[in-house]
Amino acid sequence: MNVIPRQKPIFRFAPSPNGPLHLGHALSAILNYDMAREAGGRFLLRIEDIDQARCTPDFEAGIFADLAWLGLTWEEPVRRQSLNFPAYQTALQSLIERDLVYPAFLTRGEVKARVAAGEAGGNPWPRDPDGTPLYPPDDRARSNEERKQLLGSGLKHAWRLDMDKALSEVGGPLQWHENGDGETGDILADPSAWGDVVLSRSDAPSSYHLSVVVDDAAQGITHVVRGLDLFHATSIHRLLQALLGLPQPLYHHHRLILGEDGKKLSKSQGDTGIAEWRRQGSSPMELRRRIGL
Template sequence: MDEALPKQPVFRFAPSPNGQLHLGHALSAILNHDMAQAKNGRFLLRIEDIDISRCTPEYEAAILDDLGWLGLDWERPVRRQSEHLDLYRGALGKLIDRGLVYPSFLTRGEIKARVAAFEAQGKTWPRDPDGAPVYPGDERSLPESERQRRFTRGTQHAWRLDMAKAVAKITEPLTWQEIGAGPQGETGTVVADPACWGDVILSRSDAPSSYHLAVTLDDARQGITHVVRGRDLFHATSVHRLLQHLLDLPQPLYHHHRLIPGEDGRKLSKSNRDTGIAAFRQAGKTPADIRAMIGL
């Protein structure tokens, strides 16, 4: 019997249209594009526009314009998260049915106050890899009658992964293959540690899916074989691997690349228009200049 043909590599660049692309985005987009070409693979563009309060058609048009100016070409049609909300709701529903998520009702202000009161006693509240306080999690054991009462009252809520229950579903070490490098030079087989994130949000009242859930489902649905993205998302891979395990999704290879710092040494932000690709274009820079500026 003939051996199965190797799977064609599939790469993707997935920006959010909530601001202008900057040099860090250029690095990620070009790396994905060039790696796909080098491996005779496919290069896809995905617009992560699930946050309708911040994403706009104008920013999306600017993204397409910038990428085209950089000389990149991608397959059509472009996938937009806003067109696949049923996919995210369906996956969330499966996790709810399995008792792996719970509704949380604390507001950001209430969480902040809880943490402040705790640390005022000289104690340290646990924080996730991004430095945000881990969610208290008191509502994991909230009686179903009380949950329904709050639903009936229209109390806003988010759906959070019950991390303890989810991790308990892991029967063997959860790992991923890192072909790039993490913040501390991690490469090769990396052991995932999703528990360090606490009970992450999977859905909010103002967004049908969180980044964690949507990106995991989208990568699986699009057949992504290589996830190439910045090192600021290295630790988030632990959550994505857990969701892949829970939802029986394929595992891609991961390549986390260096970040492009601003003049202050911090990660570039879309709010800094002077570092935007459009600003460099207006200043007379060429696509070759951009490649040189990002070290390619």
Template sequence: MTKPVFRFAPSPNGELHLGHAYSALVNWRMAQETGGRFLLRIEDIDVTRCTPAFEDGIYRDLAWLGLEWEKPARRQSDHFDDYREALEQLIDAELVYPAFMTRGEVRTRIAHDEAEGRSWPRDPDGAPRYPGDDKHLSLAERRGRIAEGAPFAWRLDMRRAMAHAGVAPRWDETGQGPRGETGIVTASPQDWGDVVIARREIPASYHLSVTVDDALQGITHVVRGRDLFYATAIHRLLQELLGLPVPSYHHHDLIVDDDRRKLSKSRGDTSLAALRTTGATPADIARMVGLG
């Protein structure tokens, strides 16, 4: 019987905080309880924000918590060829297109429609969906703009992708979504519109890289925060398009601050390293996140 495989996948663009500790401990404990494997993945495709110093801090924090993972950890920046191969499959199937609209052009387009009384659709995170005007460019126009050095991103043509998949993907949710979703969940990738799959300088976005990595690492159980519940729809669609295996998913509670906001690196929420310097112990951290 194949062992269950779990993973903790932080980005080294800041120090780990209590929310990360909770997710890492939940993954670790589930792996221990099922006799499974626990993997660490360093999600550093954003080479401008991710640093070796933060990566080293991840290793120190997890070791301090008493967690052990199979070595070496997978570093996404070492595997761009894997993502490029998946991207080429999507390009060959004509399921993605180069999107050239700048953020300013998108804002102008949306403002024009809203000024005329037309509401603009938004994705599950509340962001405006991409207009998709670029889909109407001819192949010659696309090639010409790329040859001229115009910046662009590869976006999933959601309508084509859904038609190619044939049916709405589903997944087995053993945790719970923001609205109490559990059990067999029917995905709604169309709610996201034409999401970014890769950029000109980086052959993957979060959606593509995490989907490819989970398949290549043989992940059987994706255990992560509830804030990523709806993004699972994109990952399930990509699995269908690329012929990848489907893990089960478990979305857990989020650790929030006194204002009920999710902890964030960008807001400078207290890091594990800072708590350690004040004398906190791994047992203290477990109690602080409700796992004591």
């Protein structure tokens, strides 16, 4: 098992500047910072700004202000995904050359129609652990000649991992070591539950799954501390690490902060941000107590 050597531990907090940080982000950032200090390790900050349409300088400045108010310090320079697109393209190209990915041309509307048609007979369409329907097999079944013609026409496309070929390539079961707030110990990965995951889109040079494993390897991350909502996604990350020859960090998936509706906090739902708690007069210590630290 290709685990990162146990040298000086390196932790990271990796927010996206597409909205204000909320209490869930505060929990993750503080846990990473405190665990790094307790282990005599390093704490890094990474800005995950691949989505150039939604990520803004103002939100990024807000991240820095919120973390500084919480009393956290981090090493410079900060890694920004927008400055590392070539690294993701190199990783993707290696998978293309090994015929482990394929161009996917179906639009969202076409995928929705395929799913609806498939379920019309009463058979449920398979879904990933997040509840999203798996990608239809249409593009995977295309011949190389047909793919070349479609690519040559300039038709917009994504690149998707051929899950069956990828699993055959690694040749055996994958696992990761977990010491978080849910299931712990050596966890058996199940990448197949996600189907042919997208690794790159026409409007984004990399997906979260591809960029996060490339970034963690580039920064020498030894401990990944993040929310339980990403627990099952670790199966994809372990597969990509194995395919790309990248080291395997240790994982700690922590509890989530839930809103009054029982759902995890979300930027898109406008849940109260750290900056708003600050404006209301809360102190960093009061916020720590609010999130159970």
